[in-house]
Amino acid sequence: MSLPYTTNELMAVTAARLLRDKENVVVGLGLPQIAALLAQNTHAPNLTIIYEIGVINPEAEEMGVGVADPRLWYRAEHFTSFVGTLGSILQKGLVDVGFLGGLQVDKYGNINSTLIKTEKGIKHINGSGGAADMATWSKRLLIMMRHEKRKIVESVDYLTSVGYLRGYESRREEGLPMPEDVKIITNLCVFGFDEETRSLKLLSIHPGVKLEDVLQNTGVPLEISGEVKFTDEPTTEELELLRNKIDPQRMYI
């Protein structure tokens, strides 16, 4: 039996289990970073962690405020440039998993991290940074998002990072390499994508969450066929690592 856990812990554990040993992952601050560290401390000791700013395999002792925080660079194995990380390692096809987040994601896994359209006009928020680039070349994409109706939508207000574009083979026709897999981990469930249409598909709901909650909070109609699976729960070992070693200050879990 497992200890009680938080939703963020479950999300971190779910993401960590999708990483394999000897893979190369590009992560950002927060849950992606925690998921990668958890994988490194459990089943994937040879995972290589890359930050776009030019940092490889650091061992941070404190959580920072972003990739531009030297706290995240502590005990790195290599420093390089943006060209060295996303211009070379990524473009050469060496990144297995790219972690992404954003303001909105649509039914084909396209992400908006740039702006929101309102009645008063556009509201510019941020931009791509390296996110669009990771979506271009990572072999697998792991998207982590808060689950809200206005965030999981039919089509994004601005397409910053390409998932499956307009579904089916449209991404390939655009000239982009097809990813092997795209998943979205929210605080309610895990989504994947249909192998033919490339549209959003429910894979599992988190223990304690009702299917109704997922359907009500998703801005895209979902087809549910057969029994819905529950997301696997964290083990005691994983929870202890998260709490005692990876994020002892509990900044993100």
Add this chain to the structure above:
Amino acid sequence: MESKVKSLREIVAEIPDEGAHIALGGFAITRNPVAFVFELIRQNKRDLTVSQIVAGLETDLLVGAGLVKKIQYSGGSLDRFGRLERINEAINKGLIDAREYSGTSMALRFLAGSMGIPFIPAKYLLGTDMLNALLEKKDDAIRVERSPFDGERYVYLRALQPDFAVIHAQYADEKGNVIIEGPYWDVETAKSAKKLFVTVEKVVSTEFIKRNPEKVVIPSLYVSAVAEVPFGAFPCSVYRFYDYDKDMLKEYAEASKDESKFKEFLQDYVLGTKDFEEFLEKVGGIRRLNKIKADPVYGY
């Protein structure tokens, strides 16, 4: 031996009063050329075009001061301290011509500029609204073509050679050999420019450079001038020198949300001080700066 060391005021005076194209080296809140931008604002350099991989506090200041007419970048932030509110507002109101890229497509444009080649082909931007917007604006830096070698679709990213690049680094000698500690995302940016200005925490002897040639990431031949500006990235961090100043970043993040508060910030700290030293004195001087000095083991 000729020395390239000049005062910050002299360096900024070399930039024309109107219409210069400047690449900035900061990244969110680290190694930002803040002192340089303060001086650009004091000398009222107008109608600037700014190019940058990931924008940061210094870019937001410059846009907020109303001196930028065009920006090419991939977004940016103050990390968890906030957004680049002045840039966002200028975009929302249509006050600047914003050309949005992804981080790597900007980085590759600088790389091409640093290599002296006309363009670099890449898959980056394909399928995105950044590409759609650039094509709609008939941006002459972007073309979608098929490669003559594999027949596949690529974005041809035109090389970028800005008039000036400005970066803030840890060390340089008076010849202009630059040492950067930590990641060096801004090296291609620096090497792409027609003229490169470097502000540094400390000017070191050429003897020190000769004992550490492997630490020099930009050799002197790229560098036009060097200015020694201790704490020149404050309130942002410089790895192994000082941490970011949380309180000042919070103060900026708050002020930048509102135009009149931002104008007060600008008046108090930039226009109301004669140089960066006076600004640092005004916000607390050595007492404040001592609190953020880096631990030699951690580097922050």
